[in-house]
Amino acid sequence: MEIWLIAIGTFAFGALVAVFFMIYYGKSRYNILLSEAEKEAEVLKKNKLLEAKEKNLQIKAEWEQQAASRNAKIQAAEAKQKQREIAFGLRHEELQRKISETESVKENFNSQLLLIEKKKLEVEKLHQQEVLHLETISGMSADEAKSRLIESLKDEAKSEAASFISDIIEEAKLNANKEAKKVVVKAIQRIATETAIENSITVFHIDSDEIKGRIIGREGRNIRALEAATGIEIIVDDTPEAIILSGFDPVRREVARLALHQLVQDGRIHPARIEEVVTKIRKQIEDEIVETGKRTTIDMGVHGLHPELIRLVGKMKYRSSYGQNLLQHARETANLCAVMASELGLNSKKARRAGLLHDIGKVTDEEPEMPHAILGMKICEKYKEKPDICNMVGSHHDEVEMQSLLAPIVQVCDAISGARPGARREIVEAYIKRLNDLEQLAMTYPGVVKTYAIQAGRELRVIVGADKIDDKDTESLSNEIAKKIHDEMTYPGQVKITVIREMRAVSYAK
Numbered sequence: 001m002e003i004w005l006i007a008i009g010t011f012a013f014g015a016l017v018a019v020f021f022m023i024y025y026g027k028s029r030y031n032i033l034l035s036e037a038e039k040e041a042e043v044l045k046k047n048k049l050l051e052a053k054e055k056n057l058q059i060k061a062e063w064e065q066q067a068a069s070r071n072a073k074i075q076a077a078e079a080k081q082k083q084r085e086i087a088f089g090l091r092h093e094e095l096q097r098k099i100s101e102t103e104s105v106k107e108n109f110n111s112q113l114l115l116i117e118k119k120k121l122e123v124e125k126l127h128q129q130e131v132l133h134l135e136t137i138s139g140m141s142a143d144e145a146k147s148r149l150i151e152s153l154k155d156e157a158k159s160e161a162a163s164f165i166s167d168i169i170e171e172a173k174l175n176a177n178k179e180a181k182k183v184v185v186k187a188i189q190r191i192a193t194e195t196a197i198e199n200s201i202t203v204f205h206i207d208s209d210e211i212k213g214r215i216i217g218r219e220g221r222n223i224r225a226l227e228a229a230t231g232i233e234i235i236v237d238d239t240p241e242a243i244i245l246s247g248f249d250p251v252r253r254e255v256a257r258l259a260l261h262q263l264v265q266d267g268r269i270h271p272a273r274i275e276e277v278v279t280k281i282r283k284q285i286e287d288e289i290v291e292t293g294k295r296t297t298i299d300m301g302v303h304g305l306h307p308e309l310i311r312l313v314g315k316m317k318y319r320s321s322y323g324q325n326l327l328q329h330a331r332e333t334a335n336l337c338a339v340m341a342s343e344l345g346l347n348s349k350k351a352r353r354a355g356l357l358h359d360i361g362k363v364t365d366e367e368p369e370m371p372h373a374i375l376g377m378k379i380c381e382k383y384k385e386k387p388d389i390c391n392m393v394g395s396h397h398d399e400v401e402m403q404s405l406l407a408p409i410v411q412v413c414d415a416i417s418g419a420r421p422g423a424r425r426e427i428v429e430a431y432i433k434r435l436n437d438l439e440q441l442a443m444t445y446p447g448v449v450k451t452y453a454i455q456a457g458r459e460l461r462v463i464v465g466a467d468k469i470d471d472k473d474t475e476s477l478s479n480e481i482a483k484k485i486h487d488e489m490t491y492p493g494q495v496k497i498t499v500i501r502e503m504r505a506v507s508y509a510k
Contacts, residue, residue: 158472162472162473162475162476163472165475166475202244202245202253202254202256202257203242203243203244203245204242204243204244204245204257204260204261205241205242206241206242206243206264207241208241211264212236212243214269215234215236215243215260215263215264215269216236217269217270217271221271222269222270222271222274223236225271225274225275226256226259226260226274226278229259229274229275229278229279230252230255230256230259230278231247231249231252232245232246232247232249232252232253232255232256233245233246233247234246234256243260245257245260250318250319250320251285251289251315251318254285254318255278255281255282255285256278258281258284258285259274259277259278259281262277262281263277288314289311289314289315289317289318290307290310290311290314291314292313292314292317292327293309293310293311293312293313293314293315294310294314296313296314296327296331296356297310297313297356299331300331300334300335300352300356301349301352302334302349302352302353302356305383306383306384306385308383309357309360309379309380309383309385312360312363312364312379313327313330313356313357313360314327315363316330316359316360316362316363319362319363324417324418326359326362326363329359329417329418330355330356330357330358330359331356332417333355333356333358333359333410333413333414333416333417334351334352334353334355334356335352335355336355336413336416336417337351337352337354337355337406337409337410337413338351338352338355340409340412340413341406341409344405344409346405346406346409347406350386350388350389350392350406351406351409351410353389354389354392354393354406354407354410355410355413355414357376357380357385357389357393358373358376358392358393358396358410358414359372359376359414360376360379360380360393361373361374361375361376361377361378361379361393362376364376364379371397371399373393373394373395373396373397373399373400374394374399374400376393376394377390377391377393377394377400380393388403388404388406391403391404391407392404392406392407392410393410395407395410395411396410396411396414397411398411434457434489434491435453435457436453437489438451438453438457438460438485438489438495439451439452439453439460441481441484441485441488441489442460442462442481442497445462445477445480445481446468447464447465447468447469447473447477448462448463448464449463449464449465450462450463451463457491457495458494458495458496459495459496459497459498460481460485460495460496460497460498461498461500462477462478462481462497462498462499462500463500463501463502464477464499464500464501465501466501466502466503466504469501470501471501474499474501475499477499478497478498478499481497481499482495482497485497
């Protein structure tokens with residue numbers, strides 16, 4: 001037990017001693033660490049103070065630099081302001097000087113105005129006195145004198161204007177007619193085409209009258225079948241060795257003629273054979289139309305046409321206009337257009353193309369209610385012709401506005417081809433009516449005594465009364481009649497208007 005107590009006491013003492021040593025050692029260590037921390041804090045404090053001072057100096061330097069820059073700008077602005085104030089002062093002085101000068105000029109001007117008004121009143125007073133004096137001398141008022149003066153000046157001006165216009169027209173005629181005739185004559189001299197005269201009937205010749213009975217058939221069944229298949233009226237009368245095919249469609253008449261020729265040669269004439277032969281001949285005519293169109297375009301040097309346009313060109317062979325074959329007219333117009341365009345330095349290929357197609361609207365398969373020029377233009381547009389070609393086709397009768405220099409050439413060449421002697425024939429009634437219309441139109445003008453349409457309606461002679469119209473008015477009357485004919489009538493080529501004024505003295509010997 002004592003041993004245990006001694007051991008425990010020894011252990012406790014040792015523990016106390018250990019605790020004491022630990023406390024003593026820890027305190028000394030703490031003091032050492034504290035002193036080191038204080039030293040490091042002092043060093044850190046000094047470093048931070050140095051950095052703060054450096055930064056403060058840097059900021060101060062920047063602010064001083066900015067302040068110097070601002071001061072420099074302020075000084076420059078102040079200098080500019082001083083210059084402006086000086087300039088403003090100078091301008092103000094100049095302005096004041098100009099204002100004073102203007103005031104003096106204004107005063108001078110006002111004084112001159114007053115003087116002018118005074119002079120004006122004096123002049124008006126003198127003018128009134130002179131007018132009264134002149135009215136007293138002449139015996140008429142100022143208004144009457146003014147009206148007489150105006151009338152005399154008007155007559156004089158009208159006379160001078162008529163003379164001037166006449167000189168200009170004569171000069172223009174001398175030059176324009178010379179050049180135009182040169183171009184037209186060259187074009188016509190280089191072109192020579194035949195004129196084919198087409199009728200509304202075709203005469204089919206036969207060898208003997210016995211064939212007429214076979215063509216008529218039993219109870220007329222053959223001739224009825226032939227008329228139904230061809231659409232042509234077949235006239236079998238007492239004309240020896242001839243049968244008349246009547247119809248307005250030349251293609252159908254040609255089909256009927258060829259079909260009759262083949263039937264007569266074959267000898268077998270009955271309804272079934274007639275239908276077979278007519279169908280075969282119609283196919284041959286269609287092929288011939290296409291071949292004619294191709295050959296025409298190749299001959300004329302017109303390439304790139306749509307196949308339907310080529311067919312319509314070939315179809316012109318069987319059409320006529322006023323007795324003139326349409327294909328020959330188109331070829332003649334195309335050649336004239338090309339020659340005239342080349343003479344004028346224009347595109348002859350386009351002119352030839354438009355001249356060939358200008359009457360394409362006359363042979364269309366449809367029959368719409370519109371002018372053939374407009375219809376031809378629409379057909380050309382449908383088959384992708386160029387806009388200028390379409391315009392030339394549509395404007396050759398003035399239905400649409402011309403848009404190129406070639407358009408009037410097509411119009412002129414169409415008129416040349418149709419109006420030349422022998423090209424076309426007119427129905428007698430229409431011809432007489434046109435002549436009467438020409439004469440009656442001229443008779444509507446005052447002073448006209450007699451009118452005569454001569455040279456197949458291509459010249460109109462107007463006789464006026466010498467006591468009603470003077471020589472100066474004859475020129476204006478001729479121009480007015482020409483303008484009215486141009487605006488109101490349709491005629492081939494041109495119409496020459498000649499106004500004749502003559503003085504006649506009549507006396508009798510008794």
